[in-house]
Amino acid sequence: MNYWETETPISASTRKNELEYYREAEKLAISRPSWTDGSGESKRGKTVTLDLAALKESPEALRLLLMIAEDTGNPV
Numbered sequence: 223m224n225y226w227e228t229e230t231p232i233s234a235s236t237r238k239n240e241l242e243y244y245r246e247a248e249k250l251a252i253s254r255p256s257w258t259d260g261s262g263e264s265k266r267g268k269t270v271t272l273d274l275a276a277l278k279e280s281p282e283a284l285r286l287l288l289m290i291a292e293d294t295g296n297p298v
Contacts, residue, residue, distance in 0.1 A: 225247035225249060226244065226247075229246050231243055231251070232245065238254070238255065239254070239255070240254075241253075248273065248275040249272065249273060250272040250274055251270070252269065252270055252271075253267045253270075254267030255267050
């Protein structure tokens with residue numbers, strides 16, 4: 223079974239992004255906003271998933287994420 227089927231994420235959204243943090247699976251999904259198709263069905267926006275466990279292997283990637291958080295006005 224997939225982690226998104228068994229784990230309830232911590233979610234946040236903005237006007238242009240939807241974020242879902244799967245703490246146990248160590249994944250962060252970032253999506254474009256959901257949209258409604260021609261038949262009225264809600265569709266999930268295009269999504270990329272960041273493997274947070276892999277950050278442990280790359281100090282440069284972790285520093286980049288921390289820099290992004292600080293640059294957006296949210297000091298870590």
